[in-house]
Amino acid sequence: MINKKMVTFIVALILATPITAFAHVKWFAKVPAEKIPIEEILSPFFLTFALIVAIVLAVLSQVMDHLLRIPWADKLDKYLNNLRKYSRYILKYGTALAFIIQLLSSSMFAPEFVITEMWQTIVMAGIIVALLIPHHFATKIGAALMLGLFISLWNEYGWFYMLDYGFYVAIIFVLLIGSTKIEGWGFPFLYLGTGLSLCWVAVEKWVYPGMTIDIVANHGVPTFGFDPVTFIIMAAFVEFIVGYLLVVGILNRILGLVVTVIFILTTMLFGATEIVGHAMIHIVLIIFIIEGVSFYHPPIKMHRTKLDQMIFVFLNFIFVLATFLLVYYRFA
Template sequence: MFLFAKSIAGFSFCILGTRAASAHVKWFSAYDVASQPRGLENVLCQEFELLLGVALLCIFSGCVVERTSLGEMITRSLNRFTEGLLLHTETMIRAICGFFFISLWAVGGILLTPELKTTSALVGPLQLAIAAGLLSRRTTPLSAAGIVVLFGLAVRDYGAFHLADYPIFLGLAAYLALTGLQKNLFGVQPLDVVRYATAVTLMWASVEKWAYPEWSFPLLIEHPGITLGFNNEFYMRAAGMVEFTLAFALAWTPLVRRVAAAVLVEMFISACFEFGKLDVIGHSAIIVVFVAILSDQRPKETDTPAAWLAPVGLCAALTATLLAYYVGHAAIFNTTIL
């Protein structure tokens, strides 16, 4: 009973106040992608299972509320609050992405994120060209191609497994190309493409918090208030579960994903105050995607899945992501899974 109460408290407090869950640990602490991760028998402990139980209850409750008059009231409130943002979603994304690439050029020596260093003299001009292309819808497909080139260079230099942290950049490239060409991707709207890419990005990052919690321990020592009084091991389990649940919610039904986006906006912006301008620059692109998802007022799907399918989907997504991470890591780096 004590562990269950602790899990509820940890999950709730992490949603309300976590910052380490939003800061990308590779930007601030030493890491080794090829090192042996925590075995699955260590990750899938009793605390993890209880946190998962709380997550399943939360996602199920959110789906139930969405179908009620309270859910309709929340939707109307969100619509009023985000109406101005909705009218300028594309411009907003292009502007923030432009800021992001100009910032990378100004800092210098970075491909896409702070830990992806480069000495190539061509990267800076390419980043400026990407930013310039975002000034007009007609040239955004060229900017999208430039982002793909940078992503390819990062894969060449750092490997596919490391870049599995960042499918959001491919999602943004797809969004920019599709909006510039005024097309969908096999019937999928451009915003939905980047929304799914963002969900995958955060789910993968969540597993890293369980596989390598020790990477974050120096940050927690330097910023002790982040843990909210919980021990570091439990806090990282809770932070990872919160992030995974919110990431999964981004791929679910309209109100659930909009509420998840609102929580993620708060988490990532609060992390910027804690970790400074590096975090502001590095996370600006993902924050604007959260704002776009929050502002999305498209009509509710007529074929909304039953509420009980959300916990099933969350378990399936968690199982698939854990297996993909550990099996992929073992295959590439010759590490063990258990």
């Protein structure tokens, strides 16, 4: 019975997750960013919802094994394990594909970074060619070019703005250390970088809710019966939770599948811009689905007893949430 209930829960989660949680609001909002007072962000609903989420995550950390105890899970797990040897190739050639899509749309890394100079086109082409060459030295050259291009945008837009795309730093790191003694550090860093990026982008929706409200109104996004303000708070929590769970190492394969489905749904609403902006994320999620936590020692495993693990997840989530919110608000 528990397996059926858990499966039903996962299906409901996929269907009910607010799809604007993963739409990058800067790409679609037509209104200027206006920061609201911190008192409005820390509303009674926000605080209550945060506590409920922390409790649910604490319990989830102990029942996650039951989520995988379904008849076909073991076979699927073995099949995915056999695909792990292809993970680095998927990242390498998937990154090349993502950059091809970006170059065809005259953008770099994200739709908002438009190519304006010939040297940028040349560098983008160089990255693609280097990554398509089946040799690790060529991969490192491509990664170095990516790093240089990313730094140029960092200098132009500032570190705070570019933190939205911090996962690219993790991708570059994985590609650079391939075929070296520290190659094993790559994918854990990719989990960390992607998770933290999702958490960071989620906070934007709390600090600048007006942009998300504009998207909900102009793109006909369903709010499932909630008023827009409440809906946005919950939508941002969904994104923050996914990022947090990737960092702490809980349900990585299921999360990868859930987020992939959600990104497909957002593409139906937002079209080509969504494809260009999230192509790279799709590649990363495919790797998460294949890898699970095979190489990653989750922080939760530092604690042995179930009670200690639950307390850790509860307190750690509150701490991480408060830290991200206060840091973002301070520099926004």
